[in-house]
Each structure stands twice: as C-alpha cells, then as structure tokens.
Amino acid sequence: MTRPAHDDQPSPALAIRAQNVGVYRTGRWILKDVDWEVPAGACVAVLGPNGSGKSTLTRVISGYLWPTDGEVSVLGETFGEVNLHELREDLRLVQPTGLAEPDPEMTAFDVAVTGAFGTVGLYQETSDEVRREAKRLLETVGLSGSMKTPYQNLSSGEHIRCLMARAMVRKPRLLLLDEPTSGLDLLAREQVLATIQSLHDEDDAPTVVLITHHLEELPPAVSHVLVLDEGRVAVQGKPEDVLRSDLLSAVYRCPLEVVQADGRFYSRVSPGAWASLLRRHD
Template sequence: MDQAARPQGLDESTPESLAVRARGVGVYRQGRWILKDVDWNVPAGACVAVLGPNGCGKSTLTRVVSGYLWPTEGTVSVLGEAFGSVNLHELRESLRLVQPTGMAEPDPEMSALEVAETGAFGTVGLYREATAEIRAEAERLLATVGLRAVMKTPYQNLSSGERIRCLMARAMVRKPRLLLLDEPTSGLDLLAREQVLATIQSLHDQDDPPTVVLITHHLEELPPAVSRVLVLQDGRVAAEGDPESVLRSDLLSEVYQCPLEVVRADGRYYSRVSPGAWSSLLSAGGAD
C-alpha cells in the first residue's frame, strides 16, 4: 500500500464503527491470486469507492463482501458480523448489491413502480401485493432518483440509465445498511451517467444514509460524496485513503500503466491523457 495514502489509525478503528473490515484477504482461483493481502476498512455511513483497471479484482472483492464468494485466506466482517460465525442469508437482508446486469433480471413487463416494490420482498417478481406503506416508499424513492414521470412505464421500455436508477430505488426499499454498486454507470451515455451519480449523491445526503461502496474504473464516476478510495492493482492494494491523498497523477499513472494527469474541480476528479502519449501506448501494446 502507498504509505502516504494509508489512513491514520487503520488498526485502531473499532469493528462496531465499520461497515466492512477486511484483513489479509486473498482469493486464489485457477492457479493465480485474484486478490492478495487486502486490508480494508469502510466506515459505517460513508460513501467509498473501489477504483482500478480491468482485472484488478474490484468485482471479486465485491462478491467477497456480499458473501457470494468465500475468500481463500484472511478474515472479513460486514456490519459487525464476522464471516464464519454469521448466517450469510440473514446478513444479506441488511445489504444490497446492484449491478447493471445481474444474475436475475426483473420481469420486463413490470412497471418501474412494481420493480421497485419487489425490493420489499427480496424477489425478482412481484408475487404478493405491496402494502400501501411499501408502495408509498417505492414511489418516494423513485421520485428521489428522478423517475417520478416513468413510474408506470414497463421496465423493458426504460433506458439503461433509468433501469439502473430503478434498481437502486428497489435496493433501498428495505433500507439496507450497506449498498454495493458494482459499476452502475457501465455503458451509459453522459447524461445517464450524471443522473446515476446524482442519485448516489442524493441517497448519501439523506438522513441516516446507508454505507455506499461504489465500484468503478473511472475517476469521473466518483461523486463528491466519496470520502475514501481504495485503489487496486493486480489484486493488491495500491493505495487507500481520502481522495486528495490517493487520486494523484503519479500513483494512478502507474496503476493504469498510462501517463495521465489528475484534475480536480468542484469536488470531483477527472483524468486527462495527452494525445502526445498515444504513440508510446501503442508501441507498448504491440510489444506484449
């Protein structure tokens, strides 16, 4: 880990104040370590990001934290419960994982409101009639994420950006304590991406917000709410800490193997690559 980016008092935080606590976590599959020696603290109620290039282990770490992948080594505690001594099925009632394309897709003919309501039951379909309280909460959350006008629209007719925001509203119906967002802006155009980021910010700005973990490749996809960033490189921690100390040009140029400049504006970060570097990038690629 980059020493300058190591958070002060990493080992002094009490488990009760952490939504996620990982120590020495490694995942070994098909002859290689996908994750190795990962130490990570996620403060309860914070909005944090996991950043890194393709294949660095971001989604694997998400699967470990959500209890869908057991680590080969190390210890993991989520919401104060240690893996190995907690019922993972019960623990998952307090956390939600949102992905643009999940293992189970909602019924395409269901309305956006009905999809959001299924979050109260933990099912893909709506097999029970939602109570007035559930419906009111689903409507409130859809309005919060900017989907008030399309509540009655079939899910299949929503745009990609509207679908991911609908799934975020669905995830929040049962008020989870931990919300895992695995590349929620993947494949979206500029407007849809910004709407998703605005949604993340709005959820964090609510009273008693859930802990939010955002998985992404790109600096541009970090909303101002992000207070800590974990950077992964080849399955290991390259840096962890507050955005200002971690999102540095020298560090990220090494992680992404690309000469880039980090620019900050209005609480957000952006990466710039000079066209003058393109020839060297192509030469490097041809040498592999």
C-alpha cells in the same frame, strides 16, 4: 505496506473490515493481502483497471465468494460466525446486469416495490407503507414521470436508477454498486451519479461502496478511495491524497493527468502519449 492495528472484535462503527484477504483461483492470486476498513455511513469507492480484483472483492464482501486467506467482517459480523443469508438482508448489490432480471413488462413502480421482498416479481400484497416508500424513492432518483412505464421501455440509465430505488426500499445498511454507469452515455452517467449523491444525502443513509474503472464516476460524496492493482492494494485514503497523477499513472500504465473541480476528479491523457502506448507490449 504497514497494516493498521486492530482489536480482536469488529468495531460497530465499521461497515466493512477486511484483514489480509486473499482469493486464490486457477493457479493465481486474484486478490492478495487486502486490508480495508469502511466506516459505517460512508460513501467509498473501489477503483482500478480491468483485472485488478474489484469485482472479486465485491463478491467477497457480499458473501458470494469465500476468501482463501484472511478475515472479513461486514456490518459488525465476522464471516464464519454469521448466517450469510441473514446478513444479506441488510445489504444490497446493484449491477447493470444481474443473474435475475425483473419482468420486463412490470412497471418501474412495481419493480421498485419488489425490493420489499427480494424477489424479481410481485407474488404477494404490498402494504401502503411499502408503496409510499417506493414512490418516494423513485421520485428521489428522478423517475417520478416514469413510474407507470414498463421496465423494458426504460433506458439503460433509468434501469439502474430504478434498481437503486428498488434496493433502498428495505433500507439496507450496505449498498454495493458494481460499475453502475457501465455503458451509459454522458447524461445517463451524470443522472446515476446524482442519484448516488442524493441517496447518500438522505437521513440514515446506508454505507455505499461504488466500484468503478473511472475517476469521472466518483461523486463528491466519496470520502475514501481504495485503488487496486493486480489484486493488491496500490494505495488508499482520501480522494485528494490518492487520486494523484503519479500514483494513477503507475496503476493504469498510462501517463495521465488528474484534475479536480467542484469536488469531482477527472483524468486526461495527452494525444502526444498515444504513440508510446501503442508500442507497449503486454
């Protein structure tokens, strides 16, 4: 792969720049030779099968995993030259399940408000400005009728949308969404995708990185796709250039057909190919 030329200093127009990034653990390279640039304000996706390195790359970008090789710059700051704790004030990571879950008895509104403090509970008074912003964001993500509902009574899809609203209260510059539609039914998935699109369409929207297994989970806002395969970059570029049947069939080891409609991409596998899939060996 031909790597692009770079200046010595990170460009302020880039939200993420990874150069030759590799992560070596337990005797193998989980990531290797990853070059990736994400323009500020863009909505991009990281795509690939299980074990391709998507979550590892997310942990590297969020500063929770130090790369073995290469250089990483996030929001114009180079790792190794910046206080990562301070840098994380400008980015948010949203996952279906995290290490710290909100108090299940808190209302959806209070959970959203905690985003102003980066805590899982409300331990101090909140300003009227924060409360107005939390209310506005819950309305944006389609939870205007659930603000007083206990978090434990929300559906899985509503949990994710509530956490997205929570993540946006402090207006992060970078929003990382790690498989936000995992385990959701069709309606909940589409509501989450609509939420991503609506957040991207807002004024001063953050850079959004969406990590997923499936083409169907890419909203039209996605302008760039990075496809990983066994820890390496298989291909990257505009969706219409990358999301092709031949390229993705090779990555997923499965004869699939990619179709496009209304800015969305979908994959199809013919039942006629199932017999050959069952005969394959790892």
